[in-house]
Amino acid sequence: MSTNIPPKLIIANWKANKNVAEALQWLEQWKQQEPREHYHYVLCPAYPLLPFMLDLLQLDPPVSLGVQDLSNYPAGAYTGEVNAHNLNNLGVEFAILGHSERRRYLQETAQQVAQKAQLALDNQITPVICIDQEQMENQHAALQAVLNKQQMSKLIIAYEPVHAISTFGGQEDPLPKTLSTIEQFKKLFGQKTPVLYGGNVNPENSLKYLNATEIDGVLVGSASLNAAQLASL
Ligand code: PGA
DSSP states (O other): OOSSOOOEEEEEEOTTOOOHHHHHHHHHHHHHOOOOTTEEEEEEOOGGGGGGGGGGGGSSSOOEEEESOOOSSOSSSOTTOOOGGGGTTTTEEEEEESOHHHHHHSOOOHHHHHHHHHHHHHTTOEEEEEEOGGGHHHHHHHHHHHOOHHHHTTOEEEEOOGGGSGGGTOOOOOHHHHHHHHHHHHHHHOTTSOEEEESSOOTTTHHHHHTOTTOOEEEESGGGGSHHHHHTO
């Protein structure tokens, strides 16, 4: 990075899309792109795709790897779970936790999200906690109940209004509301906590969010499935 401007985080959430062949095709397309300066990209594919995406870590600039969830159980006899320990040596630096699809379809609770955050931090993985405005206080309290002050300071928050997520309607959040909600998040979690915006971010509207100094980055679903679209945010 040539200047001191802190990079904006662009976190790509592939959700349960793509198989190995499709992921490798995306990787080849990504290598043809000229991603923007001052953006730090993080790709969160489905678990089985991670070993196929390790090339991303070697690119200039590198793309970091993340996951879309983690078990709230530690390593051990928990059939079907994937925990932070399982991910050792797969280059995973970030974990999206508490996504609204998981809260809605799998009834994930604020307490479970907090346990997952603790296990992620214990394994040097940075939690990216997805929270809508009305969950803010409750999720903050659940996190504070299990994390110490230093761990709290390592969290990244993604403000994701449920109605804005393309799965649930994709109704764009007006910028003034985004900014005032982000201010509330920063008051509660600390001014230094990075707060991202997520919900139907695409090449047409991305700069509206990314040019705002108050917004530390974006969490992108659908648009990230296409390498050219992700690079043109
Ligand atoms: P979307 O997904 O960009 O497709 O709305 C965002 C998200 O679910 O985090």
